[in-house]
Amino acid sequence: MSKTTYLLDKNDYEQYRDLFFYSFDEPESDAEKEFLKREFEHSKVYGIKDDGQLQVSITCVPFKVNFFGKEFDMSGIANVMSAPEYMQSNGVDTLMDQAFTDMYRNGTTLSYLGPFSYDYYRRFGYEQVFENLKITMPFTKLARYSKPSMGRLKRYKYSQAQDVIGDLFASVNTSGTVARKTWWWKNLALWYPDDLLAVYYDATDEVRGYMRYAFHNGTFIVQDMYYQTPDTFLGLIHFINKHRSIYKDIVINSTDTNLRINNFSTNPTDAKVEIKPAKMARIVDIKKFFTDYPVQVDNIESINLEVNDSLSWNNHIWTLSVKDGVVNIEKSDSEIPEVIVDIQTLTKAMFGYQSLTDSFKVGNVLGNTDEIETLDKLFVHEKAQLKDFF
Numbered sequence: 001m002s003k004t005t006y007l008l009d010k011n012d013y014e015q016y017r018d019l020f021f022y023s024f025d026e027p028e029s030d031a032e033k034e035f036l037k038r039e040f041e042h043s044k045v046y047g048i049k050d051d052g053q054l055q056v057s058i059t060c061v062p063f064k065v066n067f068f069g070k071e072f073d074m075s076g077i078a079n080v081m082s083a084p085e086y087m088q089s090n091g092v093d094t095l096m097d098q099a100f101t102d103m104y105r106n107g108t109t110l111s112y113l114g115p116f117s118y119d120y121y122r123r124f125g126y127e128q129v130f131e132n133l134k135i136t137m138p139f140t141k142l143a144r145y146s147k148p149s150m151g152r153l154k155r156y157k158y159s160q161a162q163d164v165i166g167d168l169f170a171s172v173n174t175s176g177t178v179a180r181k182t183w184w185w186k187n188l189a190l191w192y193p194d195d196l197l198a199v200y201y202d203a204t205d206e207v208r209g210y211m212r213y214a215f216h217n218g219t220f221i222v223q224d225m226y227y228q229t230p231d232t233f234l235g236l237i238h239f240i241n242k243h244r245s246i247y248k249d250i251v252i253n254s255t256d257t258n259l260r261i262n263n264f265s266t267n268p269t270d271a272k273v274e275i276k277p278a279k280m281a282r283i284v285d286i287k288k289f290f291t292d293y294p295v296q297v298d299n300i301e302s303i304n305l306e307v308n309d310s311l312s313w314n315n316h317i318w319t320l321s322v323k324d325g326v327v328n329i330e331k332s333d334s335e336i337p338e339v340i341v342d343i344q345t346l347t348k349a350m351f352g353y354q355s356l357t358d359s360f361k362v363g364n365v366l367g368n369t370d371e372i373e374t375l376d377k378l379f380v381h382e383k384a385q386l387k388d389f390f
Contacts, residue, residue, distance in 0.1 A: 023081035056091030077113035127344035137271035148231035176384030306337035339367035
């Protein structure tokens with residue numbers, strides 16, 4: 001038997017599709033097939049074949065993300081799959097290694113993925129940095145608000161979302177989420193075929209907010225909601241309350257875990273509030289991420305930072321400084337490190353998820369506390385958010 005490892009092309013799609021539906025036990029609906037084919041056509045897809053038969057594959061979906069006002073190339077890892085007889089072959093390891101090398105060479109700074117196992121993907125340097133909030137309560141406990149004094153609400157199908165809210169979405173979702181291109185908006189509409197869109201317009205007919213929502217088994221489900229003004233919030237809540245006689249319960253989902261329950265219920269104990277771990281992230285290119293990072297201070301003196309990582313180009317002692325908001329970072333393996341950190345812990349800090357100081361308290365950072373606190377001042381202090389599925 002001969003094994004080959006290489007990038008797949010359009011001639012391999014049929015085998016790729018068959019392995020996908022076998023591996024994930026997904027219904028072979030027309031929408032699912034269209035979603036998969038479009039994703040394949042826009043992605044870099046790796047595979048291992050044995051005697052011409054595809055046995056292992058991973059998909060790298062090219063995205064750009066708006067990370068607190070700075071744009072980075074991000075590779076979304078999707079459809080990591082193996083035929084059952086190849087699950088112990090280390091084929092995924094081989095493909096991930098090649099994918100990381102190609103990402104680095106092509107200037108991709110970050111990578112995100114949705115794990116089936118957090119421990120498994122930590123082997124590849126990923127760490128969980130995204131969370132989702134879920135509020136569940138009886139519909140009768142949803143707060144009632146007066147109707148807004150001005151503006152109007154209009155309903156759409158979610159397939160119309162890009163035309164209606166695309167510009168607003170791009171301008172306000174700046175905490176690490178995907179900058180959606182047309183093909184990705186179309187794929188999301190396929191993924192959420194039953195979702196609807198409520199859009200709020202102000203008195204001048206400007207879009208000021210939106211809500212993606214759905215219904216399921218007697219429950220009204222808010223999937224995503226954004227409001228710029230008090231009237232927008234009042235308008236969306238007033239619209240939701242119009243469904244009070246139809247649905248028994250309401251679920252409010254959000255990527256913002258700071259969402260306040262008392263804005264939605266006057267008696268918070270009536271609601272069940274859950275914060276759930278979500279996707280993982282990985283820094284593919286430390287130097288590039290630091291160089292273009294949205295630093296929160298204008299100046300810091302040089303610090304020698306040792307980063308432990310399986311990627312050789314990241315696994316160095318780095319001398320880092322900031323002058324007038326410009327980051328300078330260079331390899332300095334001969335220097336004595338003042339702070340020592342692994343790639344996962346550094347990722348959590350740079351994504352605003354867990355500071356280096358907090359990680360130091362549980363033994364995941366070594367070094368001088370003054371330098372650790374100085375580095376923390378450099379990073380964003382708001383958790384990153386991700387609103388996309390891939």
